[in-house]
Amino acid sequence: MHHLEELTVVWRSAILPREYRPRGPLVEVHLVPAAPARYGTPELERVRDKLAAEFTRAGSSEGGAWAFSNAEDRGLAVLSTGQRTCWFPFEEADLAKRVADRLHALLDLGLPVPDSLAPAIGLDPVASTIKVAARSVSSPGRIRIGTEDAFSPDELRRTSREIAEGLLARLAAPLG
Incomplete structure (x- = not known):
């Protein structure tokens, strides 16, 4: 692990079509390359094709590949910049395990993995009272916690x- 300057995170709301409207709070998990990385159109199309088998909608462009399932409010995206992103419905039970599982899934996309990746996490939308890391949270809008540390894939x-536990503690901290 090494500490770094905060990196630019492209959040889910900027990746998906505007008509995508989640039914409840979504947890977003991001892995951002600590050094510049680049995926070309052929790589992104391979990811799109792989994701299309798991999700109801998939697409790609020069900027990235994405796929999501409206019915389950979950999805995954890879940007040409190397950022890997996923989102899923917020549920308090086993949240740290679910975030940890998503970190593994983001590493296992069949693409070259950068030497160092910085995780970020968000919760969007937050419109009701929920529990994050044993704290009751009531906040309109969204919570976005950017990158702080970078880690090797191993x-x-x-x-x-x-x-995952560290990310969730940071997510809950501003609301305590």
Whole structure:
């Protein structure tokens, strides 16, 4: 792990078509390359084709590949900049395990993995009272926690649970 300057995160709302409207709060998990990375159109199209088997809608452009299932409010995207993103419905039970599992899934997309990735997390929309890390949270709008530390892919895999717990603590902190 190494500490770094905050990196630019492209959030779910900027990736998906405007008509995408989640039914409830979604957790967003992002892995942003700590050094510039680039995926070309052929790589993005391969990801799109792979994701199309798991999701109801999939697409790609020069900027990235994405797929989502409206019925389940979950999805995944890879940007040409190397950022890997996923989102899923917020549920308090086993949230750290679910975030840790998503970190693994983002690493396992069949694309070259950058040497160092910085995780970020968000919750959007937040319109009712929910529990995050044992705190009741009531906040309109969204919560976005940017990058702070970068990890090697091996470190992300090995310590995914601890990384997930740290991300969730940071997500809950501004609301306590």
